Amino acid sequence: MARLGGTISIKVDGEIYNAVGNFTYNLGQPLRAGLVGPDGVHGYSETPQIPFIEGEIRDRREISLETLQNLTDATVTLELANGKVVVLRNAWYASEGTFNTEEGNGAFRFEGLSGEEIR
Template identity: 60%
Template sequence: MAKQDRRGGIIYVKQDGVQYDAKGNFTYNLGRPKREAIVGADSVHGYKETPQVAFIEGEITDNRGLDLDKLVTGEGVTVTLELANGKVISLAEAWYAAEGTGNTDEGNLPVRWESRQQGQEIK
């Protein structure tokens, strides 16, 4: 039986097919326009849309084999985040958008990729 009830837990993050050691909580946004209400003195008049950047953000664990320079200078890359529920979030033509600052306590390295293209949700 498939793990149809699993909603969270094990995830995988990859840049151009290279899998990184995902750690903790990841967040993502497909980059669809954000809608906000336009409210007048008499009623709600409608809404406006503003662009949002598509991103995948979280934390990985550094290891001996990780090419930090390749990671932090990455641009034009494809990034995928495989979720525990079976979905895959994908960013094409993405760039690395974090500082690249690591932490020695547990080898934590915050990561963030952004793209001007909208992300894709693959079910």
């Protein structure tokens, strides 16, 4: 049996961040929606989506949250337990920047111009 989930690694411009919990991502492929009329299905439309990687990270003394939150034109990589790597290019920080003190974690969301899955 192959490992499908579990351990992940998150990097921004090569710097590793401590991932917390579940991360989600979207490669930004067009979203298709069916078009229907009273005479039946006509086809579909496509709407662009913004590629993103999001989850939570742990705050560490070594990282600057201000620098993280001001990043633009970054490369973000999410390495998955199944061996895939999701790459987000020309990315910007897209979270409000709220972190908590109880567990020292906060929202992490980068959006970019392109997303790619490497196998």
